[in-house]
Amino acid sequence: MDIRRARSCAELVAAEGLFDGPAREEWARRFLDAPGHLMLIAYVGDVPVGMVSGVEMTHPDKGAEMCLYELSVDEAHRRRGIGRALALALADEARARGCYGMWVGVDTDNGPALATYESAGAEDEGVFTMRGWALG
Template identity: 60%
Template sequence: MVVIRRATSPAEVMAAAHLFDGPVRPEWAQRFLNEPTHHLLIAALDGVPVGMVTGMELTHPDKGTELFLYELAVDPAHRRRGVGRELVEALGRLAHERGCHGMWVAVDPDNLPARAAYAAAGIAEEGPATMMTRELRDPAARESGGEADTGDTDPEGNRPTAGADGGPAPDRRPTG
């Protein structure tokens, strides 16, 4: 039986690192977990993480508080067993308990497994949307092709320049 619980320590997040798009850094995990409006749920089978979902509460003056489902991942060996649906439903319950009036997610149109998991959890498609992004770099870095100025650094003040495999740092846009 899959057990879903909220992550409360970087060690729990690191144990689920294989579920994330890119390398997980303990200091970033701690920063995420320190925010009371950020939520990370991990699904485990026999103590082994097999899925995770992250969400962040957003409050706007004319919309109130909603939950943005940032990322959902299920280990390939455990897909099509309802784990994704269970994670989304658990996040929805948490959002409701915290006073959110709704939950939304951006998903790539060709990501059929994610769309199926969201639909099974009661999330309705509202139609096409276009995601636009802008990297935040200082002007000198932008001109030289330097890295984004995210403000995130390692303990020595260095910014990440490579992914876990030594290649370029991973794209951090939401993938749903």
């Protein structure tokens, strides 16, 4: 397995099977062009088998931190350490960028995700609730 940073729309489109839906060229370009946005793709040979996206956020009184936005591993390649390797690779990238920490929001009933993040060193920071706005 090889983990590489996605730098082109073609790489994102080729990995769209790892996303919730098809990749759109316009959104792929916007993602790649946005400062602080990062996508790492895991390959077996030339086949994308996993991805992790991160968004670096900076606040005036805190500095920069990395949000692990989404992690996905192709079903046929799960339980082989790919998700853990992707989370650790994103943490390494965050550290190299000078981030003071990294976090992820995860559903409390998503056992596989919780196990993956724990195996990569994430710790439970307590109860978390999320509220959302549908703007579309």
